[in-house]
Amino acid sequence: MALRGTNQESGRPYNRRIVLESIRLRGPTTRSDIADRVGLTVQTVSTIVRELEEHDLILSVKEEPKGRGIPPSTLTINPDGGLAVGIHLTPLFIEAALVNLLGDVVESRHRHATKPTPDEAFALIGEMVAELKADMRGGRLLGAGLALPGPFDVESMSFVGPTTMTGWKNVDIRQRLADATGLPSFIENDMAAAALGEQLYGLGQQLSDYYYLFFSVGLGGAMMHDGLVMRGAWGNAGEIGHIPAVPDGEPCPCGNHGCLERYLSLDAFNRRGLPEADWVREIAPIFRNAIRTIENLFDPETVVLGGLAPQPLIDQLVTLVEGLNNSVSVRPNRSYPRVVIASDCQHSALRGAAALAVFGALSPRYGQMFET
The missing domain is CATH 3.30.420.40 (ATPase, nucleotide binding domain)
Known part of the structure; x- marks a missing residue:
């Protein structure tokens, strides 16, 4: 996410938030590093840092000298600041x-x-x-x-x-x-909220483009791009639960047949009544097709799997990545696997x-x- 400040006087409130966001994303960091990153002067950043310290939103830590000169203080978010x-x-x-x-x-x-x-x-x-x-x-x-x-x-x-x-x-x-x-x-909506939570507290601090697959009573998802949820015209972009998964399949309450969440969701798992391992083997082709569809549609750095499903079930689902076929996400220089587990599934x-x-x-x- 590109953070740039403004030199206009009316932009002071925005600059305060820019500096705070830079510390959150890059901390521990220094005043000079922030100034270079957001396009403000060191003096302006130092003034803002004093204000943020007065509000107890950030902490300034002085490191012990390791040679000549006094090292600059490093800045981090104060976890108890709010x-x-x-x-x-x-x-x-x-x-x-x-x-x-x-x-x-x-x-x-x-x-x-x-x-x-x-x-x-x-x-x-x-x-x-x-x-x-x-x-x-x-x-x-x-x-x-x-x-x-x-x-x-x-x-x-x-x-x-x-x-x-x-x-x-x-x-x-x-x-x-x-x-x-x-x-x-x-x-x-819960799927977009979970994606935002991952952005603020989890893998999103290292990733700019990822899809959050929210495995709950139903099935949904949200695409994070450059630090923001992709919204769509009416705020429902990424709603994968009602894409067709099985031609002429189970009737869905939405009026269609074979919707993905009729097979891949907690509701689907509970209706089948199978042991976790058996159910995972049964829906493996559907899960893999869903991941490939997400990859071809959104080209994410990874698909983050989270939601209300029990952790053992999430753990088993993510192993299905080993059998994924080709998509636009298949490349030798990947930093992350094609599917990863959310940083805190149960509280996502x-x-x-x-x-x-x-x-x-x-x-x-x-x-x-x-x-x-």
């Missing part, structure tokens, strides 16, 4: 957590809830967030992020099938979240939801902080 509330709403449960700026889950709450209505869900969210606030040991709350199943606003897909939650059509989710939490609020969307609030407050392309 906390975000991440909330993951699923057809099976609701989970909420306090997450620090390094992506560590500081405290969490879990409630079983089968396809909750909005009133039920936000009542539980309000309870959990109140408990998390009460358990805080200092720190600043940046906001609350909510990840929930997609796709959004597609009549024939959003309100049918195993991921359906009754009564969520035409709900002002962001406002309901703000009312329930009392915090600046951000929402995203939860941490991603928190990342929404972190990005919303701090990122130069999303941020609202330091606007004066």
